[in-house]
Amino acid sequence: MSSDRPSLSDLKQALKDVTDPADPRLDSLAADSRKGAQQLLGQIKRRLAKAAAAEAAFQHRLHYERPFWEQGQLVAGIDEVGRGPLAGPVVTSAVILPPDFDIPLVNDSKQLTPKERERLYPLILAQAQAVSIGIGSPQLIDQLNIYQATRVAMQRAVLGLGLAPQHLIVDAMQIPVDLPQTRLIKGDAKSASVAAASIVAKVYRDHLMATYDHLYPGYGFAQNAGYGTAEHLAGLADRGVTPIHRKTFSPVQKIIANKSRS
Structure with a gap:
């Protein structure tokens, strides 16, 4: 039929x-x-x-941006990645999104897979009005401490923007710039601007650590991004401290102390 x-x-x-x-x-x-x-x-x-x-x-997640957009103001979201690793810089990003920003998948980078972050990264760069990166080197971290080095890196990201924002939305920290700031706990999950900054910072730093993996093989930097994994700690024990290690962080500090005693 x-x-x-x-x-x-x-x-x-x-x-x-x-x-x-x-x-x-x-x-x-x-x-x-x-x-x-x-x-x-x-x-x-x-x-x-x-x-x-x-x-x-x-x-x-556009809730915090809208009041500023309605007044015709530029608002920048700022976030950081890499405060916890034993090696590599802390990386911050500042991102100014346009009022017609439309990438719904942009969320806290920690909630996204590496593949999703890689896909969103160029889309954010294409739609954003301005994007900037601020770096806090391992040497700066050792000199100031990780918290203060992160603040300096965030300051560098804000000052590096090609446009001057009138307001900042920051993930939990206070940035040493003379601009009004909205500080949000877990801001990367609450603000699209901060979420975009978290993705940009994370992808940028992951790429950087993959490059360091070629320069300093044996620590697993491409896989662990400088965090203290078993592979990384084994590399430290076998090969010693590299120029990108944070010498004031405990496992690294202990290896330096043991070497100076031997």
């Missing part, structure tokens, strides 16, 4: 571009009694619900 109904594979192909829950094609699908058609309808509804939730969360 022949049927004018399209095959389920044809339906799946035809409906893959549905973005609106009110799309009339979904009414036709709902009227299709085939089990496969109902399963497809369920899949589409779940996909649309997930997309709607992601969009709502993204709009919420």
